[in-house]
Amino acid sequence: MTFISLSFVVFFVGITVAYYLCPHRFRWALLLAGSCYFYAAFVPKYIFILFFIILVDFVLARWMERTEGATKRILLIAGVVVTVGVLFVFKYFNFFNENIIALAQALQWNYSIGALSFLLPLGLSFHTFQSVSYLIEVYRGNYPAERHLGIYALYVMFFPQLVAGPIERPAHLLPQFKKAVSFDTGNVLSGLRLMLWGFFKKIVIADRLALSVNYVYANIAAVPGPSILFALFAFGFQLYADFSGYTDIARGSARVLGIDLVRNFDQPYASRSVAEFWRRWHISLSSWFRDYVYIPLGGNRAGRWKQYRNVLIVFAIMGFWHGAAWTFVIMGLLFGSSIVLERLTEPLRQRGAAWVGLDRLPRLRAALQVAITFAVVNVGWVFFRSPDVPTALAFFKQLFVGWSMPLAQFVDGYVVHPFLTLGIRNIELGLSIGFVLILLLVEHMERRQLQTQSLFVRSILYSSLVLAIALFGLFTTNAFIYFQF
Numbered sequence: 001m002t003f004i005s006l007s008f009v010v011f012f013v014g015i016t017v018a019y020y021l022c023p024h025r026f027r028w029a030l031l032l033a034g035s036c037y038f039y040a041a042f043v044p045k046y047i048f049i050l051f052f053i054i055l056v057d058f059v060l061a062r063w064m065e066r067t068e069g070a071t072k073r074i075l076l077i078a079g080v081v082v083t084v085g086v087l088f089v090f091k092y093f094n095f096f097n098e099n100i101i102a103l104a105q106a107l108q109w110n111y112s113i114g115a116l117s118f119l120l121p122l123g124l125s126f127h128t129f130q131s132v133s134y135l136i137e138v139y140r141g142n143y144p145a146e147r148h149l150g151i152y153a154l155y156v157m158f159f160p161q162l163v164a165g166p167i168e169r170p171a172h173l174l175p176q177f178k179k180a181v182s183f184d185t186g187n188v189l190s191g192l193r194l195m196l197w198g199f200f201k202k203i204v205i206a207d208r209l210a211l212s213v214n215y216v217y218a219n220i221a222a223v224p225g226p227s228i229l230f231a232l233f234a235f236g237f238q239l240y241a242d243f244s245g246y247t248d249i250a251r252g253s254a255r256v257l258g259i260d261l262v263r264n265f266d267q268p269y270a271s272r273s274v275a276e277f278w279r280r281w282h283i284s285l286s287s288w289f290r291d292y293v294y295i296p297l298g299g300n301r302a303g304r305w306k307q308y309r310n311v312l313i314v315f316a317i318m319g320f321w322h323g324a325a326w327t328f329v330i331m332g333l334l335f336g337s338s339i340v341l342e343r344l345t346e347p348l349r350q351r352g353a354a355w356v357g358l359d360r361l362p363r364l365r366a367a368l369q370v371a372i373t374f375a376v377v378n379v380g381w382v383f384f385r386s387p388d389v390p391t392a393l394a395f396f397k398q399l400f401v402g403w404s405m406p407l408a409q410f411v412d413g414y415v416v417h418p419f420l421t422l423g424i425r426n427i428e429l430g431l432s433i434g435f436v437l438i439l440l441l442v443e444h445m446e447r448r449q450l451q452t453q454s455l456f457v458r459s460i461l462y463s464s465l466v467l468a469i470a471l472f473g474l475f476t477t478n479a480f481i482y483f484q485f
Contacts, residue, residue: 002479003249004202011038012253019257024180028151031177031257035159039122042163046121049086054153056082057131061138061145076139080132087128090120095324123163125321127156129288134170136292143170151177158259160250164243164482166264166284173261181258191255193462197442198248200465202480203473205435206242209234211428211474217385220394224402226410228395235385236378237436239481240269243282246480267443269377272369274338277377285321289314308343312336322384327392331383338376431472 002008015034022030040047060079064072094115104111134155137143146152155174161167216223216231223231247264254261264283271277278286290299297310312333319332350359358365386392 003246004199004475007041012256016256020183027181028148028154028177031159032150032154032157035154035157035162038159039157039162042122043119049090049121049124050127050157051153053083053086053127053131054156055149057135058146058149058152061135062147064135064138065145072139076135079135083128083131083135087124089116090118090124092320092324126161126163126165126167129167129285129321131156133167133288133292137170143174146170146174158254160254160259161261164246164250164480165282166247166250166262167288168262168284173259176259184258187258188256191252191257194252194255195249196252196462196465196469198245198250198252199473200469201241201245201248201439203475204468205432205439206238206245206481207474207476208428208432208435208472209238209241212432213238213385217391217395220391220398223398224405225399226402228399228401232378232382232395232399233374234432236269236374236381237439239381239384240265241436241439242481246482269374269440270370270443271373272366273342273373274335274376275342277373278335278339285318289318293317308340311339315339325387326389327383327386330389330392331380334380334383335377338380435468435472 011034015030018030019027036047039050057079060075064075064079067075097113097115100113101111103109134143134152138145146155151174154177155168155170158168158173213231213235216227220228244265251261251263262284266280266283268277268281271280294310294314297313298306299310300307302310315332315336316329317332319328319330319335322328322331353359353365358368382395383389383392386395
């Protein structure tokens with residue numbers, strides 16, 4: 001059951017009505033039962049993996065709270081090892097095993113351990129990080145261990161953010177399950193509007209862009225450079241519309257129930273540096289690594305070169321979190337190296353900007369910074385999108401092919417008949433570009449500006465979204481991209 005299915009609409013309406021009719025003391029049970037049903041609709045047997053993690057972490061956190069010193073530290077380590085160990089077995093074992101096999105063959109060692117043949121449970125990476133944050137917060141004394149097993153289970157399994165986040169912290173989410181919530185028309189309407197915007201991003205923008213992106217990646221050797229360049233940036237918008245669309249639906253559905261989930265995106269493609277981008281993109285993940293990896297490594301308190309080392313470590317792990325493949329490790333190191341390079345060259349860039357006069361043209365300078373950051377980020381996304389390193393390298397190689405064609409041929413192929421090599425009709429391409437421009441325009445508008453419009457204007461805007469979804473939405477079975485993590 002995905003957010004973009006009719007079954008989810010029926011499920012959500014039913015659970016919302018039951019939630020507000022149910023007495024407060026039973027609502028946790030209703031939400032937990034609904035969350036179990038929602039998750040079991042994917043692969044039923046994998047729900048027992050979640051039950052195991054929940055029970056282990058619940059018991060260890062209660063035990064940790066009653067101990068001090070070395071014992072407390074051992075319990076934390078045990079909880080993290082068990083929780084992350086489950087993730088390792090399902091997500092990373094085969095990756096390490098394949099690399100060990102390759103090394104053994106190269107060195108002519110005798111190694112015969114075979115690959116594991118089960119699927120990765122949906123959203124396991126998100127569950128793992130949310131559980132680990134709970135253990136760490138209890139260990140640090142920042143939050144008391146939860147006494148109610150059912151409410152803690154709901155913290156891990158709450159259906160709006162169960163599969164792809166945002167990654168919540170106990171201090172923010174757990175108290176909300178205990179708070180009595182009355183039906184609030186404002187919350188419900190605000191949540192439904194946010195869900196509508198998320199559906200628009202996913203069904204109208206992301207899935208339509210996927211048509212051309214998928215074609216290019218399936219036919220890299222046959223597609224010339226201009227079309228490769230288009231796909232390079234198209235995937236950036238596809239990924240953003242897909243993932244932020246999921247987050248909007250998750251936050252919106254939780255808001256309808258009177259529950260607030262953290263904001264996960266803040267106009268990331270308006271960032272003026274890669275470091276700023278990662279403060280605006282997947283905020284719950286980047287802040288998780290900041291608080292639980294970067295700061296414990298020394299953070300900004302460390303010396304200059306140790307800071308750079310810490311940045312590279314964090315981004316290598318963050319990339320590997322996304323997937324058990326070298327493409328994700330390279331992606332993480334590319335982003336980390338970009339941030340290190342930004343810090344190293346900042347004085348030089350400041351002097352260069354002053355020398356050419358950009359310091360007197362702040363808007364032009366900001367626009368150039370945004371454009372350069374956007375280009376660097378999309379280079380990183382090539383490794384995110386590619387199934388393996390050779391595909392990513394072939395993509396970059398093909399980017400430089402086909403630019404020397406005669407002018408008449410270029411005009412015919414890319415102006416009169418735009419991007420014929422993308423394998424889609426002109427109208428499809430035009431719609432893709434048009435809806436991306438709408439996305440950028442809406443995000444550029446201040447939230448206050450939209451909310452202060454008259455009821456008539458807002459009604460027209462939201463009705464237009466509904467109409468666009470009905471007329472231009474691609475109601476396919478395309479799963480959200482981040483479901484694979």
